[in-house]
Amino acid sequence: MANQCRRALVTGRVQGVWFRGSAQQQAKKLGITGWAKNLPDGRVEVLMCGDVASLDSLQQWLKKGPPLARVDDLKVSEESHQAFSEFTTG
Template sequence: MSTCCVRAYVTGKVQGVWFRRSTQEQALQRGLTGYAKNLPDGRVEVVLCGDSAAVSALTEWLWQGPEGARVTHVTIEVLDDHRAPDHFATY
């Protein structure tokens, strides 16, 4: 099993539509750790750590998000030497 950590910045109508909580639910279903956090500029920052295939699947889901979200852009960066958190949090 190959593991990795990535940081995603999700742009669009992603605040006030349960995006962070839905991302947490998706992450927990896939056994991933990390966090989802609202940013002052209206984006959501997401860090995902765990099995590479599960991380990839969830980064694809970020383009859709929950019902009510309208994602216009997702930027992904791989986090080398990032210490994976032991849970998934929302801020």
């Protein structure tokens, strides 16, 4: 199946708990490209591109995050496909 991209906004205790670094590790394991960054309002934004099954897996992981995180809400939307060479954090 063709690759697609999704944008996720993660709300909760998701900054300062190694959320972006853990998301990067998960994405690399799944062959997903894109990025994760902290937002000024305390959320983390993730743009992820890959095959549907891998995106579904990362989306499930984003609902929980790493052990020190607390995810209160996850909003995911489809995005137009973009090409990235890797998954980065910013």
